[in-house]
Amino acid sequence: MTEQERIHCDEVVASLLEYLDGELDDARRARIEDHLAECRGCFSRAEFERALRRRLQALATEPPPDSLKRRLKAILDEF
Ligand SMILES: [Zn+2]
Numbered sequence: 001m002t003e004q005e006r007i008h009c010d011e012v013v014a015s016l017l018e019y020l021d022g023e024l025d026d027a028r029r030a031r032i033e034d035h036l037a038e039c040r041g042c043f044s045r046a047e048f049e050r051a052l053r054r055r056l057q058a059l060a061t062e063p064p065p066d067s068l069k070r071r072l073k074a075i076l077d078e079f
Helices: 009-020 026-038 040-061 066-077
Strands: none
Touching (some): 009 040, 026 040
16 A cells, blocks of 8 residues: 555544444545554544444433333323
8 A cells, every 4th residue: 555545544533433334435444444453543533433332322222121111101001
């Protein structure tokens, strides 16, 4: 890879969310992955964003706790 084909940290950071969303084309994603493999700063940042997203997704898809369901049912049963 020549120096011209390398991308810089600010470019990676700017594309990071699209990268994590899988919205980049293959060529661009490959360049970001190359950069992440060599750049510890961007790698940590990508890992942090990825973990954050996973946590948010888990929160969004977690079923409500049983106690909440029971309380809702109790309320509905009163009608
Ligand atoms: Zn970097």
